[in-house]
Amino acid sequence: xxxxxxxxxxxxxxxxxxxxxxxxxxxxxxxxxxxxxxxxxxxxxxxxxxxxxxxxxxxxxxxxxxxxxxxxxxxxxxxxxxxxxxxxxxxxxxxxxxxxxxxxxxxxx
Amino acid sequence: xxxxxxxxxxxxxxxxxxxxxxxxxxxxxxxxxxxxxxxxxxxxxxxxxxxxxxxxxxxxxxxxxxxxxxxxxxxxxxxxxxxxxxxxxxxxxxxxxxxxxxxxxxxxxxxxxxxxxxx
Numbered sequence: 001x002x003x004x005x006x007x008x009x010x011x012x013x014x015x016x017x018x019x020x021x022x023x024x025x026x027x028x029x030x031x032x033x034x035x036x037x038x039x040x041x042x043x044x045x046x047x048x049x050x051x052x053x054x055x056x057x058x059x060x061x062x063x064x065x066x067x068x069x070x071x072x073x074x075x076x077x078x079x080x081x082x083x084x085x086x087x088x089x090x091x092x093x094x095x096x097x098x099x100x101x102x103x104x105x106x107x108x109x
Numbered sequence: 110x111x112x113x114x115x116x117x118x119x120x121x122x123x124x125x126x127x128x129x130x131x132x133x134x135x136x137x138x139x140x141x142x143x144x145x146x147x148x149x150x151x152x153x154x155x156x157x158x159x160x161x162x163x164x165x166x167x168x169x170x171x172x173x174x175x176x177x178x179x180x181x182x183x184x185x186x187x188x189x190x191x192x193x194x195x196x197x198x199x200x201x202x203x204x205x206x207x208x209x210x211x212x213x214x215x216x217x218x219x220x221x222x223x224x225x226x227x228x
Binding site for chain 1: 144146153154155156159168170171204209210211212213214215216218219220221
């Protein structure tokens, strides 16, 4: 069982806006920044959002992140077929461990 | 161009050992914290270990503490993971990753190396 809790699946139609939640605790999300990763089938993960809401160079602005208290969210607007992937949240924990969410499989209908 | 290339994976018997390497290029390796992250077949990502830029701070997940040792050689731009007392549950693809801000913000990843622990 993962320290950070994500819904196992999410779905949307092209053009739609979808959000993926990530719930943690005061020792991880509550006191540290959250990062989001996208993993396409058979590929290494890709950093999508860092420091709660910052996009690395090259990541479309359709992807956005937010954090409130001990929870965080990833929003994808203007959903496209190529967004179909697994999405993971991650954060540092004050117990001196890195922690990941269990992952959310996004299906574009 | 930033590149991370893992090597050293393979098939090993339970109780055996393996040493993974990660060769870094295209950036100032000695300036970054580095992480090992693994992914069991069909499962999610799991943080394994982190090492600070100067090796002064090292952290392990509870699942590998006491069995795995992370190290780095900044002169050789290389990261290592010595894995001892391997178990079936250690079977996974192991990725090395550069931690951009030292908070599991891994901005570059290797292609991964598969470790299979089986008799």
